Amino acid sequence: MKLIKRLFEKRAADAYDTYWNRFTAAQDVAGVAVNPKSAEGISAVYAAVAAISESVASLPLDIYRRTEDGREKARTHPLFKLLHSEPNEQQTALEFREMLQRHVLLRGNAYAEIKWNAAGRIDSLKALHPDSVNVLITLDDKLVYEVTDRHGKRRRLLASEVLHLRYHSDDGLMGRTPIEVCRDTVGLALAERTHGERMFAQGTKLSGVIQTQPTTTKEQAAQIRDSWAAGQSGVSNHGKTAVLPAGAEFKTVSMTLEDAEWIEARRMSVEEVARLFRVPPVLIGDLREANYSNAVELGRYFVTHTLRRHLVMWEQAINRALINDPATFYAEHNVEGLLRGDSLKRAQFYGRSISDGWMRRSEVRRLENLPSIEGIDDEEAKAPTT
Structure with missing residues (x-):
């Protein structure tokens, strides 16, 4: 302490x-x-x-x-x-x-x-x-x-x-x-x-312009812009029909x-x-x-x-x-x-390695996290049956 x-x-x-x-x-x-x-x-x-x-x-x-x-x-x-x-x-x-x-x-x-x-x-x-x-x-x-x-x-x-x-x-x-x-x-x-x-x-729409008549004043243009934004912007307004003043035309100027x-x-x-x-x-x-x-x-x-x-x-x-x-x-x-999806390939690999003599059954069981079996590596030993 x-x-x-x-x-x-x-x-x-x-x-x-x-x-x-x-x-x-x-x-x-x-x-x-x-x-x-x-x-x-x-x-x-x-x-x-x-x-x-x-x-x-x-x-x-x-x-x-x-x-x-x-x-x-x-x-x-x-x-x-x-x-x-x-x-x-x-x-x-x-x-x-x-x-x-x-x-x-x-x-x-x-x-x-x-x-x-x-x-x-x-x-x-x-x-x-x-x-x-x-x-x-x-x-x-x-x-x-x-x-x-x-x-x-x-x-x-x-x-x-x-x-x-x-x-x-x-x-x-x-x-x-x-x-x-x-x-x-x-x-x-x-x-x-x-x-x-x-x-x-x-509303998934990119910005554009509203083309009006040459006689439109700044105040009228602002009213048209605000009216358009209020009626068309936002997901809740998607699909609504747009209404423009006489002589006005909307033109998209941006890419989709x-x-x-x-x-x-x-x-x-x-x-x-x-x-x-x-x-x-x-x-x-x-x-x-x-x-x-x-x-x-x-x-x-x-x-x-x-x-x-x-x-x-x-x-x-x-x-x-x-x-x-x-x-x-x-x-x-x-x-x-x-790796279970590849178990068949592993089984084939282990079988070939045991038959070729460069791996032992006990080594395979160890790699597969299985408990050891006494005498499994003896030449007379057979694979356990069910």
Whole structure:
């Protein structure tokens, strides 16, 4: 306790300004304020974040014990229940992991408070919103997490009391989100959406001119303009019949939305967002390149190039912060559920590798997260029958 007291008595400085300040410090080149809330309002961003966070959260995450002949699930390990079913009294494991993964993608950092008991075991994991966490660094380069609760009360947690997930860190202390790094790309998508909203609010009609007789006065012209705007602008007036004074004529002087390539720009924004989060466009609703033949490969790409980085981030953070004996126990996801569409090819591959002699049955079972079977590699062993 004296050591903890001395640590908190030391002067601490911000490791960084809070992520919120970094987001709101500047606007993008389009003049649009970009922050996690506004960015998530873009359907492509929401879909990309949902695709990753829901997939990560729904994958089985188990604790394994290393054994002489491989490994086995450590179902009695205290972390098994926390990561597999219920990390705290308010959330299920899926809700907890999905929330933290969303924080990683939208804010670059995710935090969870680790509640240790007197026996040195973890009782619960409580998610902390990044808005409420300020990361400090002491004079001896130790991290301290200052947490502000909903009542405005502040408290400090040691690094051993916080599970910290980072995304694309430049210094190993704080993560950065694609939204922050590529603010201009997200801002352009926001500007395009705002442009479309304004066009539709005016009845999807672009501006034009009303040509009147040369004898029309300024006052009469203003009345005609105001009357036209009141009767024709807005979605509620769409389809109404326009009436102009005698001799007046309406002429459109602008291009249509299609001619201005607005729709194409919106499509490009979807592709840009998919590129930022490394998500196949088909997973966020862009089906132009999707077909039955490439569905399996797109799924494999998603697992290998999108999810793998996040899954390893979770596993290594858990092994480092939550497991007391990493030489014996470790956490690992099972991605089999996302690759089931390719099970036939894997079965053919395993069968060929076993028959050619460069893989053993026990190795196949280990790769498939199946329990070991004694004697399965004996020459006389036969595959189990049902």
